[in-house]
Amino acid sequence: MTSTTDHRFTRIVLITIAALLSLFSLMALKPAAASAASYSVVSSSNMAKTAYHRSSSKGAVYNISHTRKISNLSSHPNTTWYATKKVTLKHGATKAVYYAVKNGAGNISGYVWHSYLSKGQAPVYLKYAKSAVAMNAKTDKVLYSKNANTPRPIASISKLMTLYLVEQKVANTGSTWDSKVTTSYSGLKRMGASSTYGGFKFNHNTYTVKQLYQAALIESSNNAAIALGQWVAGGSTPSANHHFIGMMNAQAKKWNLGHASFVSANGMEQSALRGYGYSVSGRDANMVSAKDVALIAKHLITDYPAVLSDSSRGSMRVDGQLLYNYNNLLPGRRYYDSSLKVDGLKTGFTNLAGYCFVGTGQKSGHDRLITVVLHDEDEFTETRSLMQYVYARNLI
Structure with missing residues (x-):
């Protein structure tokens, strides 16, 4: 015969399994965190190719959905970025203007918040040379x-x-x-x-x-x-x-x-x-x-x-x-x-x-x-x- 304790244990296990399956089901239905945090394009317009350089080392170059950081601006003190497109991105209730940019060598491209950029070619920055x-x-x-x-x-x-x-x-x-x-x-x-x-x-x-x-x-x-x-x-x-x-x-x-x-x-x-x-x-x-x-x-x-x-x-x-x-x-x-x-x-x-x-x-x-x-x-x-x-x- 099966004891009352065994029945209670089996019931607890079944409830736990059911709870886990329910949780996994909810997770499958819920959008991924990265997707929820991604940015959507509100508007986009081409612009004449314009030179910019970083105005702050805090920013970064992102992909269009803002889910992947391509490069930190802190790594590019001497880089001139060339903007060819103006894009308004929406994140939650917030909208912001980004520039689609590419460096002179053409091997780095993405989107940068416009306030992190200043118009004009980058001044050379020699950190160490006296x-x-x-x-x-x-x-x-x-x-x-x-x-x-x-x-x-x-x-x-x-x-x-x-x-x-x-x-x-x-x-x-x-x-x-x-x-x-x-x-x-x-x-x-x-x-x-x-x-x-x-x-x-x-x-x-x-x-x-x-x-x-x-x-x-x-x-x-x-x-x-x-x-x-x-x-x-x-x-x-x-x-x-x-x-x-x-x-x-x-x-x-x-x-x-x-x-x-x-x-x-x-x-x-x-x-x-x-x-x-x-x-x-x-x-x-x-x-x-x-x-x-x-x-x-x-x-x-x-x-x-x-x-x-x-x-x-x-x-x-x-x-x-x-x-x-x-x-x-x-x-x-x-x-x-x-x-x-x-x-x-x-x-x-x-x-x-x-x-x-x-x-x-x-x-x-x-x-x-x-x-x-x-x-x-x-x-x-x-x-x-x-x-x-x-x-x-x-x-x-």
Whole structure:
């Protein structure tokens, strides 16, 4: 026989099952939450293609039913959005005007509440760079400026001045790219072997000018830059290096660079050079403004355009050693943008200078563009944004 307790238990189970089935049935009949929260189109009209940029970082790009967020506006500080349609959406009892937008690249599109947008192309926003400039290499016209005349430590982009003077000696004297440069000084050998300041080891007591030029430009070899400077100055010891630094400053004066002062051929600070026998009296670091850096780069590219053949190389081998180019805007690199046609020029970093970068490229039908960012934390992203800004506004 079945006990009263069993009957009660069975009844409870059946009631529970019935309640659950009823709940599931109601859920099936009720519209999905997303659907209930979706927006409906009240009206829609086409509009002439108009440029907008974000007026607030709080907004987002949504799909037409407002059920899927496509992208946050906070991720697009430099993006120009192009609106082609005005749409009124209804959500509950509330109506709001949205714009159907698409970014310039055409890979992001959707709907943005109109109050999150301001008319006009996006101003470039460089969050990290303490100084920056964009310059037309043909006319010297400054296309963008942020603290561009403030001298700052510039680390290894100092080597652009060194390489210019090397090019000048090869072009104007009996020296050639195959001329031999003495590299036997012990301080330079130790520098090349350093885990911090090295990169190209001096395994021989001489290298050709071209080998050291490529090591200094592509790998940013500090010892190669000093050896080249000594060669330009006509010697192979620290005293010749001191003379070369005088030549760097004389060239800056000749170009009327009012915000440029050099104390090293490679951009290392005196506190670091002291251990290798290459410190000089004066300030600790090369101090050059972003605008003057751009002018140095302009002279190098204009007078000796073959420099771009080497600066565009991703890597190469010299004396069996790999020279790696840290310019991450080159083809195949993380920040590459094929539309910018970047083919150089120089990276730099020290703790004092931060990340520095000189970029250059020339799009078809445009003059060559030179950009400089100093003491940056995101130098390639911000350089790319700066270049895109210049081209989007047809400034060059």
